[in-house]
Amino acid sequence: MNPALGRYNRGLPLSPPGHGQTATNMSDLLSSLNPEQRAAVTLPPQHALILAGAGSGKTRVLTTRIAWLVSTGQTAPHGILAVTFTNKAAREMRARLSAMLPADLGNPARGMWIGTFHGLCNRLLRAHHREAGLPATFQILDSADQISAIKRLLKNLGVDEERFPPRELAGFVNAHKEQGIRAGEAEAYDDYTRRRAELYAEYDAQCQREGVADFAELLLRAHELLCRNEPLRRHYQERFRHILVDEFQDTNRLQYQWLKLLAGRGGGQFPEHGACIFAVGDDDQSIYAFRGAEIGNLRNFEREFEVANVIRLEQNYRSHGNILDAANALIRNNRGRLGKNLWTEAGAGEPIRVFEGFSDDDEARFVVDEARELIRAGVSRRQLALLYRSNAQSRILEYHLLKAGMPYRVYGGLRFFDRQEVRHALAYLRLIANPDDDTAFLRVVNFPARGIGGRSIEALQEAAHRVHSSLYNAAAGLSGRAAAVVGNFVRLIETLRRETAGLPLPEVIGQLIEKSGLRAHYLAEKEGGDRLENLDELINAATSFSSDEGMAPNDPGADPLASFLAHASLEAGEHQAGESEDAVQLMTVHAAKGLEFDAVFITGLEQGLFPHENSAADKQGLEEERRLMYVAMTRARERLYLSHAQTRLLHGQTRYSLPSLFLEELPGELLRPVGGRAARAAEAPFASQDPAGQECAERAGGLRIGQNVRHARFGLGVIVAAEGQGGDTRVQVNFGAQGMKWLALEYAKLTAA
């Protein structure tokens, strides 16, 4: 028994209810783990870092650790804080825990805090909104809301959007908040940045006035709350004995500070109250640097918390050997890894199949054909994943799946809560909850159209500016036509609020859809059918939300309306129908993290797409893309397909690209080209669509559009266009990283490659 244990046992029953029963379960659970996993689960209550490779049983270790801590009486459920990055991961953890622990201990509603950083901070801020300086009904701005709030701000201040693009400004604000930096503390060495910092301050002031908080604000505000409020900080530091963090490599600086503070390491305050942090992560799977994640936090954590226990989980239970070997070979090209090599007891398995299509259409056809074969061979549809780098790529795959009559399900993309009609309905709901929410106000003040045009809005904004109030409150101070039409709208909201007070949430939404005129509007619209269905689906979502007490992010007794709105902002995806249906799974590589499938297709493996051109420029960006590829490959259990296309429709234009450099980084002996590329290329030479290319092919000795060529200085490239005749023939060649060049055939010595 660890001597430190006594300290953590304070005030807890030594033998919690159900102890005997779970102890049996516990030993079963423990004996089903491998030695490293078991060591991790049963570590003494000290800070620990578990470097868990893909498919090494990370979630299992995390949840078993919690079950072990609770069922051995080292802490009450109350003392557990578990943080994840996605709602999906949080849900899975809850589900596994309730299966492992008896109902009275395993029910997360009984005091365990399990959730995403954003969800937990939201919960904290709701519970202590006064101390945090927020209204009880504060609303959460998602990224789209944030952009429109910034646009409105710039307009009000008369700032030129060209000089300060709203998206860029949003990025500036978020990046600073993620570093824990307020506008006043932002470093600015030039006028431009100084101005941006001023706008950051103005934006925050606007949010404060309107009672709204963006995503990053949730974290920053929660951090500041705990920093400033000593009794509160003490309360939570004493409460949470064990903080478990999933995907630690994805934490940004602010999240790390937040953890440090809760664990009693915030600048050395109250170390005696400190919780133990059990961090699980994999530096090779860090794919969120773009939103501020710092892999360095893994190392910082190890150093700053003097972590004595670092355990590596390297045995992979998921993939066959070839897949793992290929993934290992790929990731070895990254520098500065913490070091880890996955191995498996499963056999080598199938080779990795590589397909080169003439076009994205060709590629999609191959993928769907192959998927059909696999299904025929007995693979279930839901065990087939079609992965891509960006959401835009799903379209062509969907087209071919549809044509083949194969059920499929797309994750991500346009999310349910992002749909126009749903956002409109939610805006009404937000106004009922918080009339000061100007973003919501402007969204629906004239939707459906009710005669409130630009002039009235301008008058209203002036009035609001004069008396420093929200648009809603300023309505009373208007005169003339504006007063009449805006007054009608305000009365509509008032009526809604009055008549729906105390009603169950689904009924509130049902009424607002009717009385706002939304339903009538979409009924009259030619293609409003889908939108009406989505509005009904929103009512369903509210129904299942209300009945799902355990999932409510807030403490019991909290305003259900506010909780639902928070839920809609924080859990924008996931709420899609057909989850149970046996369908082929389509998603981005990012969305696939943490999942596994019997067969995986990684599509669009082309320079500029994967790795993406926005990242390929600098080395860090490229390494993140490589980790992304690593994540994608390690999703596969038995079969892995890699495909790319010579041409692809992008922005409505045909684009020619080279195969991804990641394909070259895989050991050739593990790969098998399929689809008879060589044979097909011989019988159907490329360059069919472009007559100029065809001519060029005839005249230029076999060179044609789509042809891979080599240039003495620029290296390998692909011909994308041709013009001119005879000795004047010029071709445009895409040399990947070297850029796009126009070359005269006569002088540039291009050789077929």
Added chain:
DNA sequence: GACTAGCGTCTGTGG
């Protein structure tokens, strides 16, 4: 003030 056509922008990933 409502509605429409045409234009430009951009799809890089998520809470």
Added chain:
DNA sequence: GACGCTAGTC
């Protein structure tokens, strides 16, 4: 190829 924004018309 989709959406948002603007200018022009009713």
